[in-house]
Amino acid sequence: xxxxxxxxxxxxxxxxxxxxxxxxxxxxxxxxxxxxxxxxxxxxxxxxxxxxxxxxxxxxxxxxxxxxxxxxxxxxxxxxxxxxxxxxxxxxxxxxxxxxxxxxxxxxxxxxxxxxxxxxxxxxxxxxxxxxxxxxxxxxxxxxxxxxxxxxxxxxxxxxxxxxxxxxxxxxxxxxxxxxxxxxxxxxxxxxxxxxxxxxxxxxxxxxxxxxxxxxxxxxxxxxxxxxxxxxxxxxxx
Amino acid sequence: xxxxxxxxxxxxxxxxxxxxxxxxxxxxxxxxxxxxxxxxxxxxxxxxxxxxxxxxxxxxxxxxxxxxxxxxxxxxxxxxxxxxxxxxxxxxxxxxxxxxxxxxxxxxxxxxxxxxxxxxxxxxxxxxxxxxxxxxxxxxxxxxxxxxxxxxxxxxxxxxxxxxxxxxxxxxxxxxxxxxxxxxxxxxxxxxxxxxxxxxxxxxxxxxxxxxxxxxxxxxxxxxxxxxxxxxxxxxxxxxxxxxxxxxxxxxxxxxxxxxxxxxxxxxxxxxxxxxxxxxxxxxxxxxxxxxxxxxxxxxxxxxxxxxxxxxxxxxxxxxxxxxxxxxxxxxxxxxxx
Numbered sequence: 001x002x003x004x005x006x007x008x009x010x011x012x013x014x015x016x017x018x019x020x021x022x023x024x025x026x027x028x029x030x031x032x033x034x035x036x037x038x039x040x041x042x043x044x045x046x047x048x049x050x051x052x053x054x055x056x057x058x059x060x061x062x063x064x065x066x067x068x069x070x071x072x073x074x075x076x077x078x079x080x081x082x083x084x085x086x087x088x089x090x091x092x093x094x095x096x097x098x099x100x101x102x103x104x105x106x107x108x109x110x111x112x113x114x115x116x117x118x119x120x121x122x123x124x125x126x127x128x129x130x131x132x133x134x135x136x137x138x139x140x141x142x143x144x145x146x147x148x149x150x151x152x153x154x155x156x157x158x159x160x161x162x163x164x165x166x167x168x169x170x171x172x173x174x175x176x177x178x179x180x181x182x183x184x185x186x187x188x189x190x191x192x193x194x195x196x197x198x199x200x201x202x203x204x205x206x207x208x209x210x211x212x213x214x215x216x217x218x219x220x221x222x223x224x225x226x227x228x229x230x231x232x233x234x235x236x237x238x
Numbered sequence: 239x240x241x242x243x244x245x246x247x248x249x250x251x252x253x254x255x256x257x258x259x260x261x262x263x264x265x266x267x268x269x270x271x272x273x274x275x276x277x278x279x280x281x282x283x284x285x286x287x288x289x290x291x292x293x294x295x296x297x298x299x300x301x302x303x304x305x306x307x308x309x310x311x312x313x314x315x316x317x318x319x320x321x322x323x324x325x326x327x328x329x330x331x332x333x334x335x336x337x338x339x340x341x342x343x344x345x346x347x348x349x350x351x352x353x354x355x356x357x358x359x360x361x362x363x364x365x366x367x368x369x370x371x372x373x374x375x376x377x378x379x380x381x382x383x384x385x386x387x388x389x390x391x392x393x394x395x396x397x398x399x400x401x402x403x404x405x406x407x408x409x410x411x412x413x414x415x416x417x418x419x420x421x422x423x424x425x426x427x428x429x430x431x432x433x434x435x436x437x438x439x440x441x442x443x444x445x446x447x448x449x450x451x452x453x454x455x456x457x458x459x460x461x462x463x464x465x466x467x468x469x470x471x472x473x474x475x476x477x478x479x480x481x482x483x484x485x486x487x488x489x490x491x492x493x494x495x496x497x498x499x500x501x502x503x504x505x506x507x508x509x510x511x512x513x514x515x516x517x518x519x520x521x522x523x524x525x526x527x528x529x530x531x532x533x534x535x536x537x538x539x540x541x542x543x544x545x546x547x548x549x550x551x552x553x554x555x556x557x558x559x560x561x562x563x564x565x566x567x568x569x570x571x572x573x574x575x576x
Contacts, residue, residue: 163271163524163526166267168302168303169302170302170303171330173322188298188327189295189299190265190266190295191246191247191266191295222267223268223271
């Protein structure tokens, strides 16, 4: 019997039968492990087992995100742990960020586990609104951390946003324009001082073509601690 | 009256049957989260003590979110602040005012707070500005006062007294600095300054731009001598955003050894590592440090009519003894063996 109290604030005691963990109103028994490197798949699989669940390492190729193989995989598990870079050996034709966002749309808890957050920030930010948890692989090697991460996913999927993830309508100001490339914006309500680069394809045309000091509103998770966590939804052309 | 744990910043929310008033709005979404957790959707008045980002960012968020109806904003203008955050706030204020004039929800904003500003909440509660004195505000940031001291943004930070049935209950210090304090002490119209509850200025940080520990200790002693607080509340956070100064606590307790020190978050000077769990006394009200276990008192709630403070002294002290045995409030209390 495996049991772990996630936090003193959490009213939810996670418990398990022989295999599986109860997280809120869900029982997570099988977890798909998606990584284009076999050794990394195996290591994460062990982390899943250590946490009291069954690991299902996904052998490639997974092809397209809408393929039957992916559908079969996702339909047979209760959660997913996924690396971001999946292109090695033609393992998959999609990124981990895309897959986690796809899982979000299906209501399936999915963790993006990657060391590439800063290097791939623009690509990941495009999907960040639908990536409840993004962690370094070494972090979720700890069973308690993995379960906490799954709890965060399940909570958000049930509508209970963490303050760092809740999007609020807020002012966004253009501070620099890089023609045909993107814009740099500032979010004045956010607690940080960093400027955020948004590629053209990540914003509506009227934002991408805006002049410096132009202001818009968008829904942004202004409670985020780090700039990498910020995402932008529902832009408004004032 | 609630001093919300907003991280590094300040936000005080006063709720009565006659309306809600907020003094300063902290950074990020913390104030929005708090108001949502308390189901507060109408704010009669928001008062901004000065233009520092950690006091005004939350208002930019509040106005943009449109989940809360704000009817009036009173700002202590400081155009010398020059921050883009300030200009963004003015943009949002101006937009709301134009919408109101076009038939939208009523909204007004007023520029200028000096000694004499009053705001009544029903018949029993009154907020009064004890500073900045008009002379100081008239000179403005960048000029020098009659003694040659440079006037900075924090010098003209508004100091707000909260009176209940004519008795002074609390003093909200904003980011008052040593120049501002000198003028406060010099201005007879600011009397009395005595108040049992003090929201300490500038999050317990340095009292002047010189970042001098000795000055900070003198400031704390002097302020404590004139306010004589029974409880000093610090809206603070852990680094890198902020940290309460040891000199502040030392000076405060030297003047008022029995003053209870209440910090919203746990300083690294008090505890090098965060506890594994959050304090059990945290209420359902939002505390920014809850998830990361950086709360000390967390969001602090004062019943103005009775002077009852939550968390209780006993509960809070038990937590400090267990989680932060070398806390500044223990170490610097005269006669302490810690």
